[in-house]
Amino acid sequence: MTARTIAGEFGSDGMIRVEASGKEGHLASESTRDGRNSKSVALSAFAGEVSTEQAKTPLISIKDLTVGFPSYGKTTKRAVNGVSLDIPRGEVVGLVGESGSGKSTLARAMMGMVPPPGIVEGGIVSLDGLDLSTLNEKQMRAIRGRDLSMMVPNPRSELNPLLTVGRQISNVAHEHLGISRKQAEAKAMEMLRSVRISDAERRFNAYPHELSGGMAQRVIIAIALICSPRFIISDDATSGLDVTVQAQVLELMSTLVRDRGASMLFITRDIGIAAHFCNRVAVMYAGEIVEIADTQSFFERPAHPYSVMLLSAFLHNPALRAKWTKKADDLSGAAPLSGGCPFRFRCVRARERCAVEHPKLSRFRPRHDVRCHFPVGTPS
């Protein structure tokens, strides 16, 4: 489920015009951003003018989201387990954790694209107060790419190899903004320039295989941003890039996000990116958010033993690192979940209480929550 799929879905025609007058209350205004014409504003029109009421509701609100992957003869594995997260306008939240912690599944669930056999077992994702689970697939498609968009890793495998870059970018604008092909192409060209692809006129007609990794990644960014979405998910979208290119791409993303007043969920394995690019950092382990805090507070006083372990991986001090690291005994590293704290098998601070009582996310410091019975920095 990727940009290619998303772009493919935009191809089916006419869906944007559905319910142009449905959804009472959401069509407050005909005036839309970026000159969108009125018939295409169906589901994003509630962006029109921000009333005081709306300013209070977070742009994205996730409540108790749970995603399960059923398997034969075994219990369902919960990739995302009761996650709640509010992201206000203009905020960039970094989501970090090891592979398999549920970061990508969370992102897919927010887009309404959980890969089968996974199912959303419960919880709500709402965009500006609109519960996305109440929408049908057609309506969801109209939102994806326009209000919500997602950038994926491996840019080259996600682009359609048979279409030129310009075509792929302009398709999105043509379908979502209800503008003519010509206008969409002009907009795509403008977008290519704003992601600072050198020689944009020539690249516009290039096929994905003719681009370097860094350039292909910029095309993905152009596709994700062309409709000025209000919420962007980046799923490890910069990890395949060289450091110098990554620095450029991050700079670019933050400028574009800032200029357009969008919010972002930035998923990464690289806690270094989170430190420099995000307002808040959330740490995920075994499908749960185990710590969430303002970036400064997080790096100054990481409270969950898992967060500390993640940070200690960057420390060139094996003795001190060993004090924060414990290896799980079983081979796969995945511990069976039977109550208690799922991290206890790898936790250096685990006590009896951790085996019986599942910790709740609770306030550690101002704007700093942690899910641990014995957070670091408090006597255990």
Place this chain on the structure above:
Amino acid sequence: MTSLLEVNDMSMAFPLAGSKKVVQAVNAVSFTLNKGETLSLVGESGSGKTTIGRCVLGLIEPTDGTVTFDGARMGGNRTIRSPSLRGRLQLVFQEPAESLDPRVRVGRTIAEPLRAQKLNRADRDKRVLEIARRVGLPDSALDAFPAELSAGQQQRVGIGRAIVTRPELIVLDEPTSALDPTARAEIIDLLIRLQGELETAYLFISHDLSTVRYVSHRVAVLYLGMIVEESPAADLFAKPRHPYSIGLLSSVLLPDPKLKGRPRIELKGEIPSPIDLPKGCFLASRCPFADTHTINNMPPITTVERGHMVRCFKHKEIAEMDYTSDMFASFQAETKRVLSQGVEDN
């Protein structure tokens, strides 16, 4: 003392199908590597790191220059595959999962290089068990298939397979870049420990600078197949002299929000094509110090300090500007402070 590995003026060009042009992947590279030492090759993708590694192992023959291992030239019938060298040179790959046969149990994978050494079965099994313990695999892992292991454990198998013959030189081609940071730290510790025990020389190919600083004795920075700076590791990070090294170092995002907004050189644009190499300094198109002289002339290699070589006309100018704050060192100090909080009550 002669070095274990000597690479002299080595160049490698690949012909381009359908034209008379070539891809100049490596350009006049020279370096040496001693027993028990780690030399890291760092640079962006396309800088020729992996090609150098393959030339060193004799897997491809350089178009120019020589590779000498233990006093004799590599190439022809003297390669990693040839019987006389078998087991003395080894290679560890980037993608642990892809470099292991999914249908071969781990124990057999580790034993594979020993087959050529005609050990009897009991000795071989003993050796495999010893190696598995040494690389930190549980005994039960020997009967497992690669898919049953985590990525970190799979990479331990890859390393176990490499050290089982007690090689003198291991080429490690991005051994940690596919791993999570926690697994990466463990693998790096393992490699450092093994080097202490076995005195193996490592040619460590990586683009991950914070790992490189920790693991290497010396570092060579590559740009478009050319070494632009080579120096003892600590020196390079504290006093980089080439604009490209500075740009590379300042692009690294260390996990500490306070290390932001330092004076830095921003490298614009992308690496030029290795098919039509620039006439003068390779970095001129991206370098803020470039002028007509550097655009038209190739800078010579200059030794700025003992063991610290740089290929730049403006290195004196750059040395006078203050790029010397070692962000990596201050990060280590700060992280140590943060992680020492509360460590005593664990």
